[in-house]
Amino acid sequence: MAVSGLLFIAFVLGHMYGNLKAFSGEESFNGYAEHLRELGEPLLPYSGLLWIIRVGLIAALVVHVASAVALTRRAGKARSTAYTVKKNRNSSLSSRTMRWGGATILVFLVWHLLNFTIVKINPSNGETGSHNPYQLMVETFDLWWMTIIYLVAMAALAMHLHHGTWSSLQTLGLTSTPAARARAKAAGWILAVVIAGGFSLVPLSVLLGIIEK
Known part of the structure; x- marks a missing residue:
């Protein structure tokens, strides 16, 4: 789970x-979007490397979700009797919402792929198959409710990144000293703010008219 999580961190940084x-x-x-499809040519066919990356990400997603399910079941077996009184004194909000946050991100990911990659649904007019990524993006985020959905997903991503980064580094044995633990917590905050904030800039800028057709 830690390794697949770190792979996703690398991906979302590049995507951002x-x-x-x-x-x-x-x-x-649009030039950037087209360049992604040309990567690997002529050794690979058009979009060849992009599809390799997609398959790798799907495999990482399956591993990540399966690991989450396995860990949840293991935790349930470890304590078959519920706490009489449960106090969350030493846990953060991000750690307590990892499962729900992950589920939110997964649902959003399905819609995001339908919207921009697989079907290319334009929510403003219901048309599909757009060949202009920039125009599709602007017309999508011109809708206030689409921007709200995106921002809610980015909030879930920030929470997931905050605790997930710390947890991954801990799993890999990189939090063995107080200084290392402090660096791991700082890394979680930095990645959460930079990645979720960076993703949020575009829809907000479209909605405010900073980015236009």
């Missing part, structure tokens, strides 16, 4: 960087 190309305009954003 690509999203921020929207601030450079339509040509730059």
Whole structure:
């Protein structure tokens, strides 16, 4: 679970960087989207490397979800009797919402892929199969409710990253000293703010008219 989680952190960092190309305009954003499909040519066919990455991410997602289910069952077997009184003195909100946050991110991921990758649904008019990623993005986030959905998902992602980063580093044995634990907690906060904040900039900027068609 730790290793697959770190792979996703690397992916969302790269994905966030690509999203921020929207601030450079339509040509730059669409050029970046097209460049992703050309990676690996001529050794690989058009979109070949992109599909390899997609398959790898799907495999990592299966591993991550399966690990979460296995750990949840293990925790349930370890304590068959519920606490009489449960006090969350030493746990953070992000650690207590990992399961619900993960489920929220998974549901959002399905919609996000339908919206921008698989079917390319334009929520503003119901059309599908857009060949202009920039226009699809702007028309999607011009809708206030789509921006709200996206921001809620980013809040869940921030919480997941905050505790997930710490937990991954702890699992890999990188929190053995007080200084190391402090660095791991700081890394969790930094990644949560940078990644979720970076992703949120684009929909907010579209909604406010900073990024336009």
